Amino acid sequence: MKKKLASVVMVVCLAVCLGGCVKVIDKGTEAQYTGEVAFDAAADSSGDWGQIAEEISGAAQELTEVLSGDGIGSSTLAVKGSGTIAEYIEKGPKHILRIELDGEGGSETILLQIGTVYSGTALRDIQTLKNFESFTNQTEWSQYAKALNAEMHTQVVEPLAIDDSAVGKKVTFTGGATQSGTEVTITPSSLTIE
């Protein structure tokens, strides 16, 4: 009997103690308690996209000139150019256009990403609107890059409904370029196909 009583007292004490140790709130209302607004990569990138596209357009260098000069190297550059679509490449969800540049372009292979999945963080890396310090951590910084690519896809690539019939057509692009060996990969920020 004494043991049972002691157990009941212990359980009551524990419940009272735990009552002060637990806070139950409605899901998604954390900001009211922390004063911090939850990070929303999609909303951030959507709001920033107009300015970023404008910035890249203003900073873009002619790709043919870059390639005939020092090249892109290990950096990420804002570039622009025009050429002819030579090949429509499908690598699972990654669709890519191989482009033959107008004018002297050197021996590099020019690949233009058209999604739906994009590799790399070129768009984020060439913009100056936000930097790593604007985010709480590496994860948010990475999510922002992905969200920018997704926003660009919705705004720039998707409306063009590009398929393999685009081969042979004329393309004009602006975007972020990276180079690996002789392969130059471009993530577009603006694109026209005629």
Added chain:
Amino acid sequence: MKSKSKNNNQLLMTLLKGRTFIVLIVLVIFFSFASKSFLSLTTLTMVAKHVALYGILALGMTFVIITGGIDLSVGSVVGLVGMLAGGLIQEGLTIGSKTIYFSVPLIIIFMLLFGCLVGLINGLIVTKLKVAPFIATLGTMYICRGFANLRSGGATFSNIKGYEGLGNTGFKVLGSNFLGIPAGVFIFAILAIIAAILLKKVPFGWYVLAVGGNEKSARLSGIKADKVKIIVYIISAFCAAWVGMINTAQLSAAHPASGDGWEMNAIAATVLGGTSMAGGSGTIIGTIVGAFVIGVINDGMTMCGVSEFWQKVIRGCVIILAVVIDQTQRNLQAKMALQARNENK
């Protein structure tokens, strides 16, 4: 002639018994010459932090190894506990439309209980399913690491600080310094004292030694060997849970890969401390010195610019050497005991 040989053996025996401590002194002297800043307060605090982490893991590992077992899951438990604790602080526990945030003391209790649960599972697999400890804990090692990654999809919980409004601040206390000494060192000291008492002054400790020495005899003398084995795995995972929380608090971040390979440091510290891999013998003081040796080797080599790859090679050699010396000591002990018996006859 016989007396001279006996004296030599006794001298060798004394040196062998104190080998880890001698190695520790030699290492400290070596690294203090090799790196000018090794004996600085900052470096010593850093070494103490690391020694505490490996040391706490090694305390639990000592009990397991004395019973003739091994616990490979401790490193993964470190990672998983860190992720669970970090997740509970950052995101709480969501059930339906409600999110529950727990206070830090409660989170610490939950994590320790969770560690005990993992240890219980290890113990039950080893004793009831008769799976070899190496395989059983290898399995739980992968399971825990998998769950650690699943908790956040491989991402890090960073800037773990809690919020006043949610009543979950204070976790960083486990990673703070008091009087210039890391909190982990105090926890290591307290756990080491408890472990030493448990192993030498309490019947449970004698049962652990008996089960490791000769399990059949222990069973025949009425010791519940299975129960003892289950408890040692619980102790080991309990220690790993502490390390998981201390490590997360020190970094203010939890990463799913945290603690990867730390089980090897714990095993190395235990073996260097003189605990026999065959079971049946071992001391907590030896394990503490072993943890210091591992900590000093790791941090000393890093300060001297030795590459991570070479560090692994050297650590491996140290472990093999420790086991060889341990074996030599046992052979010498047997030889001396035989000599003593012959002389008595």
